[in-house]
Amino acid sequence: MTHIPISVTVDGTVYDVEVEPRRLLVHFLREDIGRVGTVVGCDTSNCGACTVLLDGKSVKSCSVLAVQADGHVVLTVQGLAEGEHQWHPVQTAFKECHGLQCGYCTPGMVMAAVDLLQENPNPSEEEIREGLEGNLCRCTGYHNIVKSVEYAAELMGGK
Amino acid sequence: MTETLTDANANPMGRPLRRKEDARLLHGQTNWTDNIQLPGTLHMAILRSPMAHAKITNLDVSAALKRPHVVAAFTAKDLGDLNGSVPCVWPVTDDIQMPGFPALAVDKVRHVGDCVAVVLATDKYAAADALDAIEVDYEPLPAVIDMEAAIKQGSTAVHDAADGSLGTNVCYEFPLKPQGDGAFDAAVKAAGDDVVVVKRRFINQRIIAGYMEPRAVVASPMGMSNEMTIWSATQIPHVLRVLLALVTGMPENSLRVIAPDVGGGFGGKLQCYREEILAVQIARHLGRPVKWTETRSEDMVASHHGRDQIQDIQIASTKDGQIIALKVDLIANMGAYLQIITPGIPLLGMFMYPAIYKMPTYEFNCVGVFTNTTPTDAIRGAGRPEATFAIERIVDELAAELDMDPMKLREMNWIKHEEFPYATVAGLTYDTGNYEAATAKAMDLFGYDALRAEQEQRRASGDPVQLGIGISTFTEMCGLAPSRTLGALKYVAGGWEHCTIRALPTGKIELVTGTSPHGQGHETAWSQIAASILGVPVDDIEVIHSDTGRAPYGMDTYGSRSLAVGGQAIKKAAERLVEKAKVIAAHQLECSVDDLEFIQGAFRVKGDPAKSQPLAAVAFEAFSAHNLPDGVEPTLQAEATVDPDDFSYPHGTHLCAIEVDTETGKSKIRSYVAVDDVGIQVNPLIVEGQVHGGLACGIGQALYEGVEYDSDGNLLTASFADYLIPSAADLPSFTTDRTVTPSTTNPLGTKGVGEAGAIASPPAIINAIVDALRPMGVTDVKMPATPENVWRAINAGKGGAQ
Numbered sequence: 001m002t003h004i005p006i007s008v009t010v011d012g013t014v015y016d017v018e019v020e021p022r023r024l025l026v027h028f029l030r031e032d033i034g035r036v037g038t039v040v041g042c043d044t045s046n047c048g049a050c051t052v053l054l055d056g057k058s059v060k061s062c063s064v065l066a067v068q069a070d071g072h073v074v075l076t077v078q079g080l081a082e083g084e085h086q087w088h089p090v091q092t093a094f095k096e097c098h099g100l101q102c103g104y105c106t107p108g109m110v111m112a113a114v115d116l117l118q119e120n121p122n123p124s125e126e127e128i129r130e131g132l133e134g135n136l137c138r139c140t141g142y143h144n145i146v147k148s149v150e151y152a153a154e155l156m157g158g159k
Numbered sequence: 160m161t162e163t164l165t166d167a168n169a170n171p172m173g174r175p176l177r178r179k180e181d182a183r184l185l186h187g188q189t190n191w192t193d194n195i196q197l198p199g200t201l202h203m204a205i206l207r208s209p210m211a212h213a214k215i216t217n218l219d220v221s222a223a224l225k226r227p228h229v230v231a232a233f234t235a236k237d238l239g240d241l242n243g244s245v246p247c248v249w250p251v252t253d254d255i256q257m258p259g260f261p262a263l264a265v266d267k268v269r270h271v272g273d274c275v276a277v278v279l280a281t282d283k284y285a286a287a288d289a290l291d292a293i294e295v296d297y298e299p300l301p302a303v304i305d306m307e308a309a310i311k312q313g314s315t316a317v318h319d320a321a322d323g324s325l326g327t328n329v330c331y332e333f334p335l336k337p338q339g340d341g342a343f344d345a346a347v348k349a350a351g352d353d354v355v356v357v358k359r360r361f362i363n364q365r366i367i368a369g370y371m372e373p374r375a376v377v378a379s380p381m382g383m384s385n386e387m388t389i390w391s392a393t394q395i396p397h398v399l400r401v402l403l404a405l406v407t408g409m410p411e412n413s414l415r416v417i418a419p420d421v422g423g424g425f426g427g428k429l430q431c432y433r434e435e436i437l438a439v440q441i442a443r444h445l446g447r448p449v450k451w452t453e454t455r456s457e458d459m460v461a462s463h464h465g466r467d468q469i470q471d472i473q474i475a476s477t478k479d480g481q482i483i484a485l486k487v488d489l490i491a492n493m494g495a496y497l498q499i500i501t502p503g504i505p506l507l508g509m510f511m512y513p514a515i516y517k518m519p520t521y522e523f524n525c526v527g528v529f530t531n532t533t534p535t536d537a538i539r540g541a542g543r544p545e546a547t548f549a550i551e552r553i554v555d556e557l558a559a560e561l562d563m564d565p566m567k568l569r570e571m572n573w574i575k576h577e578e579f580p581y582a583t584v585a586g587l588t589y590d591t592g593n594y595e596a597a598t599a600k601a602m603d604l605f606g607y608d609a610l611r612a613e614q615e616q617r618r619a620s621g622d623p624v625q626l627g628i629g630i631s632t633f634t635e636m637c638g639l640a641p642s643r644t645l646g647a648l649k650y651v652a653g654g655w656e657h658c659t660i661r662a663l664p665t666g667k668i669e670l671v672t673g674t675s676p677h678g679q680g681h682e683t684a685w686s687q688i689a690a691s692i693l694g695v696p697v698d699d700i701e702v703i704h705s706d707t708g709r710a711p712y713g714m715d716t717y718g719s720r721s722l723a724v725g726g727q728a729i730k731k732a733a734e735r736l737v738e739k740a741k742v743i744a745a746h747q748l749e750c751s752v753d754d755l756e757f758i759q760g761a762f763r764v765k766g767d768p769a770k771s772q773p774l775a776a777v778a779f780e781a782f783s784a785h786n787l788p789d790g791v792e793p794t795l796q797a798e799a800t801v802d803p804d805d806f807s808y809p810h811g812t813h814l815c816a817i818e819v820d821t822e823t824g825k826s827k828i829r830s831y832v833a834v835d836d837v838g839i840q841v842n843p844l845i846v847e848g849q850v851h852g853g854l855a856c857g858i859g860q861a862l863y864e865g866v867e868y869d870s871d872g873n874l875l876t877a878s879f880a881d882y883l884i885p886s887a888a889d890l891p892s893f894t895t896d897r898t899v900t901p902s903t904t905n906p907l908g909t910k911g912v913g914e915a916g917a918i919a920s921p922p923a924i925i926n927a928i929v930d931a932l933r934p935m936g937v938t939d940v941k942m943p944a945t946p947e948n949v950w951r952a953i954n955a956g957k958g959g960a961q
């Protein structure tokens with residue numbers, strides 16, 4: 001299959017690569033450039049494990065083609081906190097509130113929460129639950145994820 | 160908000176420490192099996208049967224071999240002896256039917272998703288593409304889907320006589336009749352006029368495990384000294400190593416199994432899967448790494464399912480509510496083949512039907528049935544959620560029949576706290592428990608009386624939204640398991656657990672455990688246990704696990720066993736390490752061992768606090784070995800392998816209030832209170848998280864989830880679009896609390912918590928919905944209690960169409 005050159009900025013680094021037109025953004029991230037922090041949980045765009053920010057807005061990277069990201073900026077959980085050993089308030093809050101167990105849904109859940117708090121810095125419990133509807137977690141029952149997002153809002157000055 | 164141990168002397172046991180695991184997981188610094196990319200890797204793609212039951216009349220992979228990037232393709236015939244058979248290690252009866260389960264189907268397929276052929280390519284997409292080029296023809300056979308029809312004379316057999324089987328779909332029959340056959344009827348007869356009998360059929364529907372990380376395996380024959388390294392998203396690296404050796408015939412000492420970061424399991428990764436066998440065999444055959452990561456759609460058809468039982472249950476009591484007898488007849492769906500412990504799952508529930516209740520008579524029988532469906536096996540709770548559902552549901556039905564408050568009926572019949580240890584009618588001895596205390600706390604948090612009053616009001620006013628209250632006073636058995644007991648139950652392996660602790664020359668500690676976490680937080684909790692004994696900071700302990708090369712002994716993680724059994728090994732190993740260190744310290748301090756006390760990580764001479772030696776100094780002495788006492792070997796390490804004395808029995812009271820819209824059938828959880836008694840807690844934050852997650856699984860089963868097949872055996876719920884794993888919007892916040900009755904079957908006093916929520920919650924939910932609708936003549940609601948199923952129940956209650 002013919003390959004198409006693309007240039008994508010991921011977590012602050014520009015990658016110039018050639019990809020098959022059908023290549024999913026999440027496979028480009030994981031397999032072509034080794035950003036394995038973002039994961040795949042399903043093949044029907046239901047689980048949200050693959051959520052990243054594309055030009056600052058959350059998308060499911062399993063339902064975006066790599067070629068669609070050409071010329072755009074992708075932020076994954078690995079680039080969320082600037083600098084090594086740094087913590088974004090959402091990451092801090094998830095640790096504080098035990099908002100993760102196995103951690104597989106976490107990269108997507110954290111990025112979805114970042115987007116949610118950008119849109120609504122002071123969400124109610126119901127707004128958090130509705131806002132994270134596209135991200136499945138089998139471990140936590142969401143109770144502590146909701147708490148984490150509430151606490152992150154507080155850390156970010158929303159409350 | 161953070162609980163950090165700024166006071167180095169504080170005992171870390173019982174504290175809600177934030178988890179060590181989280182920094183890595185929150186920054187994406189993870190090592191999932193699918194991350195592994197080895198040079199020369201071949202990606203395996205699997206052609207799966209679209210038919211539930213069929214003969215393979217033609218199968219040709221030659222065209223696939225011509226596709227770009229394809230290196231090899233195999234059918235069962237091509238693999239020959241390399242086509243291993245998936246093992247079952249729990250032949251529950253002497254005359255159980257155990258048909259072969261070839262990794263790649265031989266001549267026949269027996270469920271949708273059965274493996275037919277594999278393609279190996281240097282590119283993942285190319286491997287999947289090449290499946291299209293495989294030529295295959297099937298001759299359909301009648302699909303055996305309905306369990307009751309399957310065991311009738313004349314049914315098509317999933318494994319027929321021509322396949323060398325018995326030609327019946329009955330896998331086994333297992334009775335447990337401690338008071339003899341017919342004891343239930345005899346007890347009812349003996350009660351004369353003073354008896355009420357309630358009989359129900361409950362369907363515990365089929366569900367999936369639903370871990371978020373799909374299964375994956377990488378098998379690399381490129382290890383050291385003939386080593387085959389296998390990375391797998393598994394709960395059981397140690398057990399898997401033994402089984403892979405047995406299945407493949409490869410020497411066990413050449414296999415190294417590593418479970419790197421594993422994204423949830425819930426029993427679904429407690430398995431030796433055909434894809435793992437295929438990856439290993441093909442990697443060995445081709446001499447290069449083979450990798451396979453399932454798609455979610457593959458997971459839905461190929462990873463084992465759970466539950467799927469028809470439960471006919473009868474309970475008898477006196478007219479004032481004293482339970483006199485219980486009878487349970489199960490039909491349990493095995494699926495098309497037996498996997499690792501498929502036949503044993505319903506029997507793990509066998510002991511738990513009498514639950515927390517005193518009764519003189521119990522009869523149990525289970526018939527395991529083959530059908531043309533995905534094999535079943537353990538999912539969170541494994542047999543115990545089914546038992547708990549049936550008993551807690553029927554106790555509510557009995558209460559309704561007797562016109563008694565369901566909590567009063569329970570109180571009347573449960574084992575009182577002063578009656579422990581208590582030998583149950585099913586043959587277990589519950590060591591401790593306090594059902595009164597857990598219930599009192601739950602009732603208080605819930606506001607039981609006020610909710611009952613509101614229920615009365617809504618009933619009186621004919622409110623279209625009715626309120627129901629659901630109770631589940633459950634217990635379960637954890638800590639699998641005393642090896643002798645397992646042996647008596649014909650389970651092939653033991654139930655011990657291992658720990659090695661090493662004090663390194665630099666003062667750091669390595670704790671090697673045989674448990675294999677996949678989200679539970681063992682690294683944090685195990686460090687807390689060891690730190691409390693060794694008196695070192697929690698962060699100085701590194702927990703090594705899930706790699707048979709680095710942690711060679713273990714029985715892995717399932718059945719809420721890791722703390723109850725593994726915790727004992729940690730305690731014993733840590734204590735042994737202190738014992739050894741003490742001998743060295745006494746030598747260093749020139750005193751007798753008896754003159755020393757070990758306080759906060761240092762050996763001190765009694766009465767002379769100035770003379771002390773920290774553990775780290777002793778560890779360095781053991782390393783340099785310049786001045787060790789005679790007869791003491793260098794290095795400071797200790798190990799322990801512990802076989803548990805008995806099970807432990809967590810219990811709790813869960814209360815649920817649900818609003819049911821009688822016009823739409825929609826249910827909304829208004830409040831859910833869970834008071835659990837899991838014994839001593841190492842880390843209450845982790846305990847709470849486990850309860851939350853279990854509740855979500857159980858509520859998922861009660862309200863949303865269910866695997867469905869059509870009559871031809873097509874899986875109708877074949878993706879996350881069709882199978883509803885609850886999202887945040889589908890669940891409420893929970894009110895959780897604990898009572899603490901230490902277990903006496905292990906020295907830490909712990910019980911187990913991983914499965915509690917999943918076991919307790921389904922009956923609490925369904926009892927609440929039935930309670931809301933009982934005045935409308937509703938006596939049962941089918942799980943999952945979707946609006947449609949609730950609406951049907953309301954209609955049936957009115958005597959209308961179902």
Ligand code: FES
Binds near residue numbers: 043061
């Ligand atoms: S992987 Fe499930 S939504 Fe993208």
Ligand code: FES
Binds near residue numbers: 104106136423
């Ligand atoms: S933490 Fe395991 S799936 Fe969310």
